[in-house]
Amino acid sequence: MNKSFSRAASAMLSVGAAVAALTLATPGYAQSSGPIKIGVIAEAQAVAGSSIPQAAQMAADEINAAGGVNGRKIEIITYDDHSSAAEAVRAFQRAANEDHVNAVIASYISEVVLALEPWTGRLKTVMVTPGAASDVITQNIAKDYNNLKYTFHGYLTSTSLADQVCDASKDLLVKDLHMKSAVVMSEDAAWTTPLDAEYLNCLPKIGLKVVDHIRFSPDTTDFTPIFNKIEGEKPDVIVTGISHVGVQPTVQWKQQEVPIPMIGISSQATNSSFWNDTNGATEGVLYQAVSGPGVAVTPKTLPFVAAFNKRFGNNPSYCGYTAYDEVYYIADAIKRGGTDPDKLVDALEKTHYVGTIGTVEFKGKDSPNPHALKIGGTTIPGLMLQWQDGKQINLWPANVANGKMKFPKFIKVGSAD
């Protein structure tokens, strides 16, 4: 008996041992004169996520090759969060408390970014997200600026995304193809709530009547009923808001030969592997993006894509562009404001940086979306691309277009001129 209980005791002591082992396994403290550390939290198994650490590392290497920041090198420390909010929080704690990073570039998933947001305030560590879209991120900052000002939204909010889709549709569909009606088709998710609201607001303004608004469950696998319903309503175009799903609706759109083009947000379509993942079903799909292969949004875009392709053998995902830029403007802000978190926030708020997707400027403290990117002409113009024969071709805006709109045979576009 006693023996078994002394073993029980040792069982519990081993908890202590495990803790001790963890303690020993952690590296020492960073010195303030050492390298500037930027943590990168993303999932490497996801196509969108895998570009983030790669692009960040590339930017760091370039900056270091050019002499670093005030003589200090930039060090990128990556953490795989397996797209789990809980794991991301642990990684963030490690980055802030253990590795003493100066800033974090984290995730393209709104759930993860929102889970990290309170921790930026608690641990007073700057975080920039290269890919999440939820408006809630910046709305939270507005509500509690003093605590959450450490969070920066380095990608477009849902509302901005919808505005860009409307702008592009006005030129491409209404002006060129004389379209008059649309159906909005979005996954039923929190990030699409503001997106759809803005769609419903801006589409009529550009002359597209919204004949139906369909929200479907993000775990939908069979889209046949949805497309059948839309076909019955005979709209000129389907305006999409899809991210969790992507391959499935696209493949079924093709299989069912839905005669209506799709335009809008389709996050997965921005991946260069999307053609292969859908076995080419994506032919003719129009999707919004902030950048595209071969599209010189700024003079920095094409050199970046070429270098990325040379180094990693594939094109960067949309998060790759933003993550690359983020390292640069974080470095720039540190150069201006130093590594003190509050001063770094001030410096970042003053960012005016020409990157690969346009000119990065953040909205101010008094905006309803503080720390969101400014969008439009002189800042982030946005693009509208189309998959054609396995390539992503840019159609809009006209000054950076590198191809013409064309659709697979089954698409009936009425009055093209």
Next chain:
Amino acid sequence: MAEHAHLEVDGLTKRFGGLVAVKSMTLNVRAGEILGLIGPNGSGKSTVMKLIMGIERPDAGSVRINGTEVAGWPSHKIARLGAGIVFQHSRPLHRQTVLENIKLALLPDKLTRLLADPQTDERARAIAARVGLSGVLDRRPATLPFADLRKIEIAKAIARNPQVLLIDEPFAGLTSTETAAFSDLICELRDDGRAVLLVDHNVKSVARLVDRVLAMYVGERIAEGTADEVMRNETVRRVYLGGSIETAARPESSFRDRTTPFLEVTDLNVQYGKAQALQNVSIHIHAGEFVSVVGLNGAGKTTLFNAISGLLPYLGDIRREGTSLRGQTAATIARNGIVQCSEGRNLFTDMTVRENLDLGGQHLPAAESAEQIAWLFELFPILRERQKQAAGTLSGGEQQMLTIARALMMKPKLLILDEPTLGLAPVVLEQISKALERLRQTTDITVLLGEQNVTFALPHADRVYVLEHARVVWEGAPVAFAAEMGTGYL
């Protein structure tokens, strides 16, 4: 009845689907009395016990404990009213000690009792002392011999101080010394003024203990009285021993393989956990011989057959034509010709009769299989009529015939029949009996039959073994059975 009976059962009836398991049963047990409830396997005696305890809900009738009507109550309420049960199988808590297992039974049914009553410990020890478990209080059940596990069950039952105590097969798996000790314990419980209901297979095993015996057969009471009266009762004798028996035994010397019998079982020992299911059992069967193993349910027949079929681990030796069967898989043994019709029949109930037979003949070439089926349809004509019907929809007797026929499809060298008469009506028995007789006369098949129904077992047999409490207690010709073993068997 002058005394106020502790347990009164009146008109108790229970149906399972179409089967009437218990039919209008009436019994009562007074305080300070032991009533033995006996009956062959399938007679419904265990169901009566479960109905009294509330484990099954009766369809009709009344159960009164100390005058309170409890029929239809959940069992925990019946237990709290003063009834206790000792199950045949012991299922103690494995991670707890013996003492804790006993304490469990002393606990009140309350969620608020987070600390045991200080007296609980003392009382548990007292109970343990009474049943003879004092020496092993701090051991875990897994380390105890079988008899001690049974004692834990008794201890748990009496811990609740029941006025009515039901005990299922009290002596199953116990040695004779253990049985004696257990009997004394049960007598003491009666002398405390409790009403005790003992359930067992035959009179003999409980005769020493009981004040009265009630015998059941197919759900109904057939006799009641003292042990002697019941043993003398004609109906009981017919149920257990059958009427006059004609035998047609061939002398053992008439079989050719006298030096190496077809099957020879030597010193077979099988344990189920702690219980000794077979103890030094040796039997042999000659090629072409018809051997019956007679024994009550629980005596070890099924265990013996399963050991021969390779379904159980065992100590000792089983040889077929001189070669040991150890190490062969059950399927190999069956394929090589030792085929068992098991007690549970093991039919493929959702398949048709024909499909069942086809499966039996699947090792044969198609033509041979068809031939065999034709022959079997002659032996059991009813199966021909039923061949497209699902096996599960057949009557019990038809299912039994199908089981035998399916086994015969394998062209067995040795056919083992385990309790083919279980739960069957006399008319059906007659049919099966005739078929067996025909088989015996027209083929040179070897048969090993296990039965508790002596009427069925003896007429065909060349030789008989009697199995009792895991041991062979008698071997001889069928004619000698009634004289030498008759009363002992009741």
Next chain:
Amino acid sequence: MTLFWQILIDGFAISSLYALGATGFALIFGVSGVLNLSHGALMVAAVVAAWAAGDQLHVGPYAGAAIGVVIGFAASLLTYFLIVRPLQQSSKIREEEKEIFILTATLLWGIMLQELIAYLYTNNAKTVAPIVEGVVSIAGVRTPSNEIFTAIVCWLVIAVLWLLVNRTRAGKAVLAASMNPRGVTLLGIELSQVYIAVWAMYGVLVGVAGVLLGMFLGVSSYSVGPLTASAFAIVVLGGLGSVSGALIAAYVVGYLETLTAYLISPAYRTIPALLLLVAVMYVRPRGLLGRR
């Protein structure tokens, strides 16, 4: 009226796919009593293999599909020999606890496969190159040929399975084992071989169901959990151990989902089926055609 035909046709295709997926799951449970919680992972493995064969080895759609089926088959046997059999034969685990151990171990195994697939091929959704393309019009409903192809292959495979089980000796032994394993042993048939046969059949079913799913709908490594859960739900709804119950349940769930998507909203697609499941569990705890 078109709506009626649309629901009828779409519901049929998706239900057939559910039916095929659940049949294998029901078969394994019926014969060997194993609830294989790595079911979804095996299906995804087949899809990803078929996709990778097309994408990286550039084999045609037929060869790709064949490779997918072979991988499903191999993964199924691996699951049996590596995970299930050692646990079934373990002497360290009490009989009554084996069920929870097999559940836990197959669950872990499924997650391992999921992680491995994501590691090798990312967690992006993949589709298998379809064997037939184009659309045809049935009763005024333009239906993708692939949808018809899916339904036909599903029923062909189910029919072949039915013939195999009901018309061949080996198949009958499997069927018999699902009703009474002891009876099979007593007839001289090695149960261990029956188990291997049934896991092999299951492997083919999983492979075919996976590849069809990959052609029709596409899957990602995230689909592992939902696929297992849906097979589990359908099989329990139909009654554990009953293959015909599983078939009926597959159609009930498939049509309920399609009806919801058409008539209520695609956002609530799965909810009525889940509620039905709970209701059936309360009213008929053994499922629609359950025996056990």
Next chain:
Amino acid sequence: MRSASTTRVLLIALAVVIVVSFLPLGVSGYILGLLTIAYYFGVFAMAWDLLFGFAGEVNFGPTFLIGTGAYTAGILDNLYQPPIWLCVAAGALAAVAGGVVLALPALRVRGPYFGLTTLVAVLILQNYVVVDAPLTGGEIGLTIPDVITISDAANYEIALWFMAVSGAVLFALSRSPVGLILQASGQDAVQAGALGFNVTKHKLAAFIISAFFSGLAGALMAFYLSSASVGTFIDITVGVQIIIAAVIGGRRTILGAVLGAIFLIAMSELLRPLGDLSNFVVFAMALVVVLLFPGGFFGLLTRSKEHG
């Protein structure tokens, strides 16, 4: 004598807890954060073990209870900002209500059927959270405005002592008369009934207790994280991790579940250098434990001769 042993285990555990409570003096906030989460997971796993190990109910839906607790607390805080303790209490109560709902089928159906019902409960809750986004935040999660404290050390101590108290209560309960009756009911309900125990009442109690601690831990963890999302509190993979923690820690030991939870979380951190493959390796290790050491860690450490 036995009860003295229970006290002794609790005293040893208390000693360990006291020693571990000094960790904030020596380790970084990161380790503290890691252990904070591990301790909450430990409570989840212990609560699951009470249901499975003692009442014998295979619950695939621990996250139904945890999620109910976390979301109730979070939504309440979001809507009305009452005192935090009130939110946490409401979370625990809502989870208890959820436990009763879950218990109803358990009293009717058994084994895999019950397992499925619990699984479906999780899926329904998940669907609800996603669909009712205005209230719950939907798939991107719910932001919880208030925090108990933002100090790493304070959060660590809260989690540690909460786990210690929960563990002590659950462990004492499992060794108490009620635990004994529960175990008897789980193992053989017929026999327990025949001994006069109301099996239904005891099982219901087990569900309520398990739900209470699950919900309480869920609510506290939500306040610690300042957010609640499907991926952290409800998703089936979270439930799977809890079950795995309890199984590899050692079933029917309550305290083993804590070891399992700490193992899972510590391992996934220690294996971080493996990147993508770390989860694969962690689950492979868990599988090896299940296949080769059915008794789990606690079983390995406390194995005495009787099993030998």
